[in-house]
Amino acid sequence: MRYLIGIDIGTTNAKATLFDQHFRAVASAGQEYPTHFPQSGWAEQDPLDWWNATAAALRDIMADHSLTSRQILGICVSSQAPAVLPIAEDGQPLRRALIWMDRRSGPQCAQLHEKLGQERIHAITGNRIDPYFMLPKLMWVMQNEPEIHVNAWKYLQVNGYINYRLTGQVACDHVHASLTGLYDVAERDWSEELAKTLQIDLAKMPEICQSTDYIGTVSRSASLATGIPEGVPVLAGTVDAAASALECGVVKKGEAAEMTGTSSCFMLGCDTWPDSLNLVSIHHAVPGQDLLIGPISSTGACLKWYRDQIGCSEYDDLDAYRKNPYRYLDELAQSARDSKLLFLPYMAGERAPLWDSDVRGAFIGLTHSTSRGQMVRAILEGSAFALKHVVDEAEKSGQQVRSLYAVGGGSSSPVWLQMKASILGRPVQTVQHTSSGAFGNALLVAYASGLIDDLSTAVHENVQIATTYEPDPAQARSFAALYKVFRNFYEHLKDDFAQWANL
Structure with a gap:
């Protein structure tokens, strides 16, 4: 039996899964790490936390x-993106990484507008100017x-650092590179x-390479830290x-999906490369394919x-809450009677499609x-409305979104999924x-190793639908009216949020 290892370095934790050659999950483990917020709008993570969490997860899946x-x-590693992590020539991080949610580089964005302009940046990179x-961030x-910049040997992405710790080699896949704002799409x-500018x-x-390129093998020191045998090949990975x-x-x-x-x-x-100023265009990990993505800043957060x-x-079932708080909150939402309460889910500003660093979260309509x-x-509901806003924007590109797959932690909430289908x-399918x-x-490891010949075919052969949530007509009518109000509230308040941010 042959095996494959997939690792994901997310915003809250690192997860590792061992699959057999039939793509059955044999073992899985994960470990959380913190995000540091030194000032308002700043968001940093310690790369040593990524590595320690990854190493612990790998030791767990290899234990038996x-x-x-x-x-x-x-091994293939995917990660949150984009980030800025300067490392010295000996591989030591020179500071904590500025992660995707860091918004401190507003002044640098103003410089980009002045020196090059939105139109030129978009023509080169396929994307807009934004602190995301x-x-x-690099300019900051x-x-x-x-x-730190003078002493920086390389600037790495999140998975690039994990790959470096595994192999001692530095690389950046085309998917991550296309999300940096420093990449020439043509x-x-x-x-x-x-x-030069x-x-x-x-x-x-x-150096930039394909997601399925091998960049090195697990080193002796990485083997001792993770329990992975020395010499295992490591791919460049992806976002x-x-x-x-x-x-x-x-x-x-x-084909469309949402990850929460x-x-x-x-x-x-x-x-072909999608052209949208209000969403984000990136290469896919599948050679020759691209993705139009709509990153939404705060949903599960x-x-x-x-x-x-x-x-x-204190009147609720505390034991049930402590055992599984999110399931408990799901049940709480399910049992709540309908209200006109609205929530703007912009607690960390918003990326697509608003690109507004000043907007903030708010409950509107609280009563006694x-x-x-x-x-x-x-x-x-507010998070699902934000998703609808992105989907509406995506359809302006000329493509029709007929259905969506749902993945990520949010896909374990039946209440949320039904809301999304109706909104x-x-x-919406899990x-x-x-x-x-x-x-x-x-799947990327399988393709790179020759276990499968065609990545696209293998993807569709191995994806199985678990549950389908159909729109509820009555719910859909109610949500349609509420969505208009949701959109209007932002338009009415955005200037006030901007003024508030400058107080």
Whole structure:
């Protein structure tokens, strides 16, 4: 029997799954790590936390399996993106990583508008100017921490650092590169024009390769830390959205999915590079394919905020709540009577399609009779409304979204999934494999190793529908009216949020 290992480094935890050659999950483990918020709008993570969590997860999945390097076909790592992590030549991180949700680089975005303009940036990179992307974050480090920049040997993405710890080799896959804002889509390489204009030394950027390229093998030191045999091949890997797209069958034009964890991401398969200023265009991990994605900043994070800050009443079943708080919140939302309570899920600003760093979360319509269940329900509905906004924007590209697959932690909530189906007016389907991208990574290993000949065919052969949620007509009518109000509230309040941010 041969085996494959998929690893995903998310915003809240690292997960590793061991699959056999028939793509059956044999063992899985994960470990959480914190996000640091030194100032408002800043978000950082310690790369050593990523590595320690990854190593612990790998030790756990290997604990009951004595395998040789010949038995393991390879390892593929996907991750949250984009990030900025400068490392020294000895591999030591020079600071904590600025992760995707970090919004400090607003001034650098203003510089990009002045020096190059939105139109030129979009023509080169296929994307807009925003603090979400790596480029303005890199400029922030260059301008505010010049000693770190001078001493930086390479700037890595999240999975790039894990790959480096596993193999001692540095690389960046095309999917991650296309999400940096420093990538020339036409040349499929780092942009010489941007580098020259902004005085960026491209020698500090890793070589770009395909997701399915082998970049090295597990080193002796990594083997001792993880329990993975020395010599196991490691792939370049991909972005978590692309791995999740593979996991649920999104490869070709028109196939769509949404991934909900800490944040959410809508993914739409494209045969050619998609052109959308309000969404994000990236390469797919499948060679020759692209993705149009809509990253939404806070969805599951809003529910986690409620769990941590409000939780349940002393009159509720505390034991059940502690055992599985999210299932309990799901039941709380299910039992809540309908209300007109609205929730704007913009607790960390918003990415697609608003691209507004100043907007914030809000409950609108609280009364003396508002219950906890109604608040939870409003959070779920508000997040689903944000998803609909993205889907509506995606259809402006000329593609029709007929149905969606749902993956990630949010796909375990029947209440949320039914809401999404009714709000979107389309079937929402869950799949058998819900490994947060690990299964998608395993498919990439299978393709790279020759276990499968055609990646697209293998994806569709191995994706099995678990449950289909059809739109409820009565719910859909009610949600349609509420959605209009949801959209209007943002339009009415956005100038006030901007003024508030500058107080």
